Amino acid sequence: MHVIVVGGGIAGLAAAHRLVGAGARVTLLESSGAFGGKLRTGHVAGVQVDLGAESILARRPEGVGLARAVGLGDALRPPAVSSAAIWTRGALRPMPQGQVMGVPSTAASLAGVLSDAGLAQIARDSELPPLAVGEDEAVGRLVAERMGPEVVDRLVEPLLGGVYAGDAYRISLRSAVPRLWEAARAHDTLLAAVRAVQRESAGRAPGEPVFAGLEGGVGTLAAAVVADLTARGAALETGVAVTGLRRTGRGWAAALGDGRSLAADGVLLAVPAPAAARLLAAEAPAAAGELAAVEYASMAIVTLAFRRADLARLPRGSGFLVPAVDGRVIKAATFTSGKWDWAAAADPDLFVLRTSVGRLGDEGPLRWEDAELVRAALMDLGEAAGLSAKPVDAVVTRWLHGLPQYDVGHHARVERVRGFLAGLPGLRVAGAAYDGVGIAACVGSAEQAASELLRTLPAGPAEEARE
Structure with a gap:
């Protein structure tokens, strides 16, 4: 069984790792000159640091699990400090406690961050008609309606902006803060929904860190996965662009920028949405159209x-x-x-x-x-x-x-994309464009896509073709 993985960021690396572990022959192709994507280390004044992503969500198992699987378990480190601040209204103010992605469960500890009028508006949430959260809506719009725009501007936007660099009034509640979306559909007030999420979090192991890093930077994870894949016999190439995909009688053929054509039983696309849209345009135009709209x-x-x-x-x-x-x-x-x-x-x-x-x-x-x-x-x-x-x-x-950008309706868009691709055996997509932008989410997306691909592929290997 031969699978081509397109894209050598952490999603592509994780997908290749899962496929190789299941016995597949893997060719991993990355168009840039290095693997790792947004996991990149460099040096400043001689100190090695992360120049991209710098932490892993430790409360999800996938990211730290991959680190352990490639021999970095002893290098995992919790942050030395966890206290953060908000620089607003001319001063550094402690990050308020009791909030979920900036949405507070109480007005306590918000003095200085919000004005007196802003603080008073939070209590209005309990006086409004019961929540009626549908299939999706913008985080900023819901919070502004229930607690006032100051909460969005001073709390929600900075936290969402740190993750997505986006607009809180466009970002999907269901995709960006799924636990809060679920709780909001089950409670009458937003305050109650936030408290429900907090109670769920409180049930985790005491002292369990929310985030983890790696000694030398999380960028070292990419190098460790590359080394592990190489040792397991995977074929890894950088500087090779995939310019087209087509179905064949035996699987798939990938046209490469250097003139080659590679045949495989399956293909897993772990590239940004615009690149995936270009590669899917011929065989899955509906999916390509959906992906091309992701900003x-x-x-x-x-x-x-x-x-x-x-x-x-x-x-x-x-x-x-x-x-x-x-x-x-x-x-x-x-x-x-x-x-x-x-x-x-x-x-x-x-x-x-x-x-x-x-x-x-x-x-x-x-x-x-x-x-x-x-x-x-x-x-x-x-x-x-x-x-x-x-x-x-x-x-x-x-x-x-x-x-x-996970705009309102993003979850439905992803479901449509996967629905379109379900009719194409041997093809899956994974990465930050689908189920979360963090390392753990990307690894989880990749491992799920790889597992699904393995279930749909024939046992026999396709022969590699060169043209």
Whole structure:
């Protein structure tokens, strides 16, 4: 049984790992020059850091499970600190407790983040008619109707923006916050729904970390999976674009940019939605049309290294979020050397942090030169955290069209795509465009797609054709 996996990000790597483990012969093709996608490590002032994703949701098993499966179990690390803040109304304010993706269960601890009028509006939720949440709706619209727009602007938007770089008034409740969507359909008020989600979370093991990192950065996960696949005999190629797919009498044929044609029993597409749409246009035009409509946001990460001796005081906590309504350039900051012990130990004389820039509809700063982005980040950091020192090194990493937008109706769109593809044996899709943008969600999507593909494929291998 031969399967071609298209796309060498974490979803493609995870899919290939599941397929190889089941005995399939796998060819993994990545169009760029490196595997890993948005899992990428680099160096700032000699310290290895993540330049893309920097943590794994540990309360889902798939991401940490893959890390353990490829020998990184001993490298898993919880954050050294978990306290975060919101930079709003001119000050860093502790992240309010008792909230689910920014939706509060109480007005307590929100003073300073919300105005008195904003605080008063939260209580209105209990006075409104019972919730009537349908198949889907925008997170921002529901929260604004029940608790007022300030909650959206100052709490929900910064948290959703940190994940999707999107617009809270467009983002799907069902796809982005599925547990809250389920609870909202079962309760009369949004406050009650949030409390129900919190009770569910409270039932987890005491002290269980929400997130995990890897010593040396989560980007090391990609390299470990590549090494494991290579040792198991998978064929891995970078710099090879797949330009077309067609069904054959025995399975599928993939046309490659270098002129080759590869035959396989099955194909698993683990590429962004626009790329999947192009490859599916001939054989699955309806699915291609749905995927072509998925919008993507761009962002940049500015990683900075300071000498600790130059800092009047060290930033505390894991970092902070920034509401778009406050008009700052950066949307978040992560204090890498404070959050991850391994990063602090890599060079005790340095303090490394990173800021992120770019939101859907506000991507102008991404066209700035690197030096301009660094200056803007330093200016915001100076105002927020009192950082006035000059960094000893800076690295700017741009992720253009990197984050799929889960607009209202996204879940139904994904179901339609999978319904269209169900009629094409030996073809599945996986990745951030479907069931979640985090590492754990992408690994879960890939493993499910690979398992489904294995159930539909014949036992005998297809011969490789070259033209």
